[in-house]
Amino acid sequence: MLPRWSNISSGLSTGSASGLLSRLPLIGKLGRDELRVLVQPHQLVLTRLGGWRKQRVICEDVITIARPSPAMAGDAGIPAPAIWQAALTxxxxxxxxxxxxxxxPRVVLSNHLVRYVLIPWNASLSRPEEKHAFVRHCFTQAYGEPARQWDLRVSPAGYGQAAIASGVDPALLQALQHCFAEAGMRLQHIHPLLMQAINETARQRSKRAGKGKRGNTSASGLCLAVLEQGRIAVLLQQDKQWRSVQCHSAHVDALPALIQRDAILAGLDSQPWPVLIYSAEPGAPRVHISGRALQQFSREIPFVRQPGLAETAS
Structure with a gap:
C-alpha cells in the first residue's frame, strides 16, 4: 500500500518486482543501521535506528529550516524547487x-512536496500503458500541465476500488539521490508521507483493537487527517473504500470545516464517523474537535516493517 521511488525514472510503475517499486525487506541489511529522514520545507527529522530489526533509536535530531516565502507554498501544482532546496542544502x-x-537511508517526503489524486476504478482499461495514461490524465486534470512531467506512483487497491496515486517533481528525487551519494550512501527508499500515515494508522488501530480499544466500530466510514505545520491532508473512507483525498494549506483549527467541506463535495455524511488524527511531526500537540469521536496517532519509532507495505500496482 506504500508506493515508493527507489530509482530515478519518469514513468509509472509497471508492477514488476524488479522495477522501481518492490516490497520492503523484513529487516534491513545485517549489521547496518538505518537512517530515517522526514523531509519537510520547514524542518528535517533525522533518526538513526540500530539493533535487531532496527528497534533501537540510537540518535535523533530535528533541524529547523528557514521559512520559505508564502508564494512557494500554493496548491496549484508542485511548488517551485526553492521550497525543498533549502531543506536539501x-x-x-x-x-x-x-x-x-x-x-x-529511507526518506519520507512531506505532503508539502507531494501531490495526490484519487484514481477512479476503470474496468475498460486492461493494458499497463492504458492504465498509466489514465493516471497521467487524472493528474493533469487536477493540477494542469506541470503534472505531465511528474514522477507518478499508484498505491494498490482492490478490484473495483479507487486507488491513491502520488506525484513528485523528478528534480526533487534526483536532488535527494545526489545528496545521499555525496555522503557515501545509496538511497533506494523514498516514500510519500500520506501513504506512511495510512499504513501506520491501520497498524496502530489493529493493535488497539487487539487490546479491546475498538473505538467507534459501528460507523460505516472514517475521516483520517494527517497533520503537518501549515498542511492538512483529509481522507474520507466509506465501507472500507477511499472516497476523497484532499490536501489543504491550513492550520489545525480549520480541520472541522475542512472535513465538512470535503464530505459535502464527495456527497458524504461524515458527521457520525470517527476522526483519526495522525501527527507526522515529533512533539505535536493533541487535537480536540467538539462533538466528534477522536483517535490520536503518531509516527512509529522505530519503523515497523510488514509484508505488503510497498506492493506495486498492477
Missing part, C-alpha cells in the same frame, strides 16, 4: 556528521 550539511554515516 541543510540535509547535505547534516549528512557530513558522523552520527548519520554508514547507514541504510
Amino acid at each position: 541543510q540535509l547535505a550539511l547534516a549528512l557530513r556528521d558522523q552520527a548519520w554515516q554508514a547507514c541504510e
